[in-house]
Amino acid sequence: MTKQKLFLFSFVIFFCIFIPKKIFADSHNYEEIIKIIQQDLKTLEKAVYSNSQNEILNESITELDQSSEEVLTRHLLKLSEIEKQFQELTNRFEEINFKLDKLSNRLSKVQSDNQMRFQQLETLSVSENNNKKISSSSDKKKILPGSSEPQDLGAISYKDTETDNQEQEIQSIDTTGSVVTETFVSEEKILPDTNPDKQYDFATSFLKNGDYNMAERAFREFVNTNPDHKLAGNAQYWYAETFRIRQLFTDAASAYLEGYQKYPKSEKAPINLLKLGVSLVQIGEKDQGCLMITGVKQQYPEANQSVLQKAKYEEKKFECSKDKS
Known part of the structure; x- marks a missing residue:
């Protein structure tokens, strides 16, 4: 604004100095010249004012551009931080899913192991019931060793062991062998054959x-x-x-x-x-x-x-x- 005012002031001075003296001598022309000068001054003021307005607008536009760039940079930084946090959350989510899969696998293995044990117990109970049926269907006239009711080992007399019948002994040996075989199969070896x-x-x-x-x-x-x-x-x-x-x-x-x-x-x-x-x-x-x-x-x-x-x-x-x- 100061530069434009100085320019306007210098223009007026220049115009006044270089006006011919003959023009000021004539009173009629003097008024016309003053009017012309006033019109020129108005046009110059308008031009200067419009230029100043343009400069102000340009300055405001540059300020807005700078502020908008700062806002954009802030938003971009926030977006990058949000992306990092989202990546961390996805990584944690994947880790939790992996752990859940491992837990589900372990539970399935535990269930299968328990099911195998229950089946073994059922087979053992079935074999014991078969032993009881075989012992009850034996000769009732004479009690063979091992076929009577449960009692302490010290209570078995020597006479109870004296018998010529070998049928009960063979049956008890067969049933015991079947039980041992089932237990041996359940203990399967898993270590490799190495050192x-x-x-x-x-x-x-x-x-x-x-x-x-x-x-x-x-x-x-x-x-x-x-x-x-x-x-x-x-x-x-x-x-x-x-x-x-x-x-x-x-x-x-x-x-x-x-x-x-x-x-x-x-x-x-x-x-x-x-x-x-x-x-x-x-x-x-x-x-x-x-x-x-x-x-x-x-x-x-x-x-x-x-x-x-x-x-x-x-x-x-x-x-x-x-x-x-």
Whole structure:
């Protein structure tokens, strides 16, 4: 605005200086010239005003453009953040679906395992009923050994065993053989026919995949097949862990106890004793469990520091020191 006013002022001065003196001498022409100058000044003011308005509009447009660009950048940043959050949510959703699939697979395996066990129990009950029918249909005149009502082994007399009839003995042997055969078929081997180290790795692979039922069978088979191997104590510990993870604390306590008795010098012996104490507390045997927990440091003073610190934590958690006092 200041530049335009200066331009207008200079134009007026220039016009006044360079007007011929003869024009001012004539009074009639003087009024006309003044009118012309006023009209020119009005036209110049309009032009200057229009230019100033255009500049103001241009400045406002540039300001609006800058503000709109800032708003757009903010919205773009927010959209990028929302996209990242959406990606994280989708990843979490996929992880949850994967875990649900694993849980459903485990449940299906547990159901199939229970169904097999129920079928075995049904076959055993059927075989026992057949044994009872065979024993009842035998000769009623003379009671053969093993066909009478249940009684203590010490109550069977020597005379009861004196008989020439071998029919009942053959039948009892046949039925016992059928029961043993069914039990043997149910305990199917799953470990590969290779060295113990590879068998141990094969068993641990079930743990890594979260298949604790198969891990239980694999580690139990490893301990039964290789009871004197250097990894037998570790296998016994992981066998007990399969029960603890499934919250079968009674079975876990018995498995930990077996590992503590059979493999007291194993690599997993300190943590095995600690887990035994915790399992005993969880099944209601707090006194015995606290004795096991506090005995970790006494029996294994050179154990790993993480195990000793865990034992101190469990001792405070279950208030074992208060029970002693």
